[in-house]
Amino acid sequence: MNEFIKKKGRKEIFDLKPYVPGKPIEEVKRELGIDDIIKLASNENPIGPSPKGVEAVEKALAQLHFYPDSNCFYLKNRLSEILGYENENLIIGNGSDEVLKLIAETFINQGDEVVFADPSFVEYEFTAKIMGAACIKVNLKDFTHDLEAMLQAITDKTKIVYICNPNNPTGTIVTEQEMDYFMNNVPEDVLVVFDEAYVEYVEAENFASGLKYVDQGKNALVLRTFSKIYGLAALRIGYAITTKEIAQAIERVIEPFNVNMLAQVAALAAIDDHEHVKKSQNLNSEGKQYLYKEFKNLGFDYVPTEANFIFVDTHKDIQFIFNKLLQLGVIIRTGDIFGYPTYMRLTIGTKQENERLINALKAILEE
Known part of the structure; x- marks a missing residue:
């Protein structure tokens, strides 16, 4: 480290860990050469902006x-x-x-x-x-x-x-x-x-x-x-x-x-786009119930959620699941960063995105 930075920088900053966001779609495109990608990693609204x-x-x-x-x-x-x-x-x-x-x-x-x-x-x-x-x-x-x-x-x-x-x-x-x-x-x-x-x-x-x-x-x-x-x-x-x-x-x-x-x-x-809010809420509620059912069928455990994401225990090394999903064009958030190495946190997506996620997980588990 530069001596000036070491001596003059505020000591608090050297203990900070930079925030690691969900992996961007463009980054996956560059790394894997995949164009058809869905991102279920950052709790974004799957139907887009108001x-x-x-x-x-x-x-x-x-x-x-x-x-x-x-x-x-x-x-x-x-x-x-x-x-x-x-x-x-x-x-x-x-x-x-x-x-x-x-x-x-x-x-x-x-x-x-x-x-x-x-x-x-x-x-x-x-x-x-x-x-x-x-x-x-x-x-x-x-x-x-x-x-x-x-x-x-x-x-x-x-x-x-x-x-x-x-x-x-x-x-x-x-x-x-x-x-x-x-x-x-x-x-x-x-x-x-x-x-x-x-x-x-x-x-x-x-x-x-x-x-x-x-x-x-x-x-x-x-x-x-x-x-x-x-x-x-x-x-x-x-x-x-x-x-x-x-x-x-x-x-x-x-x-x-x-x-x-x-x-x-x-x-x-x-803030006055009530139609967009209601549509987002309904989609989230329906997607949540679909994913709950499919996770049970896959043998996964999950934490019932009141948000637009679900914390799911895959009972497998989440980095293995993460990398396999990436190759299939699906981005999720790994739970190891939260201290849960078999968990994933995933955004509830559109019907098509949720189905694609489940199909990808099934394909990985059947390998």
Whole structure:
């Protein structure tokens, strides 16, 4: 390593592990020379972006020479109308990933601790470590957040607790009753961040949004995104709902023009594209039931999901399955990166994509 970097670089960055995204389609095309590829690795919407969002982007293209609205005024107004909060309760970010980084920059000092489940979304650890925090990981229980153990992990150094609900990569939820108990016992000086990136896919009746605790005035923040059900992942736009005081603090570290104009207009249009949302939900629900049935037939175990992906135990070396699927033009996410070497996390696709996945798995198992 360069001596200047070694001496002058912030020591925290040398402990960071770069985020490894799902393998891109173009990369597989280059490596294997395959053109017909489906990607079931990154929890993207298989039917594509909101048509209303696409139309809004097309109309806005002639305005690319203008800087975007730094305050996201119109999007905040619409979110306020839909969610029942004032603009001052909202933070808009360059994806919810940026909002996580903004939260860390606002609240974490070197030596603080953060608590989150393991495995869960890797960005909690990444953004906390950048700021010099110690990351306290609490193992899942039955693939679900163990809130009792997370409470016990809180110390006087704990600054933030992250709850991914539904959880990525397992797709499980924490129920309202479990959440109430947790929030009634968590210290008042701890910020609880509820990451609800997949909330629109939840079908369980015993689910409750973290917005309940924002309404109660607790130190709580709820993350949402336009990347998943609205299909705007490439544009990078997400948001947070929290108390006015917390939002005002976070606003102090937001860069000017952090959300591009095309993302803003697309999100503003997509949020009212109810037809696209309903179509996405129905497709996901039907695909989930089909895959459950087929996994049972294959002898695979799976974690029942409330998201648009399923965590599946193939009972085989997942790298073997992964590479065989790649050769058949199917990209999945391997579970070994989460500590589960026989598992895969796969996005629920279209009917045709789901059938192609199952046929590919059958062919591999019959070899």
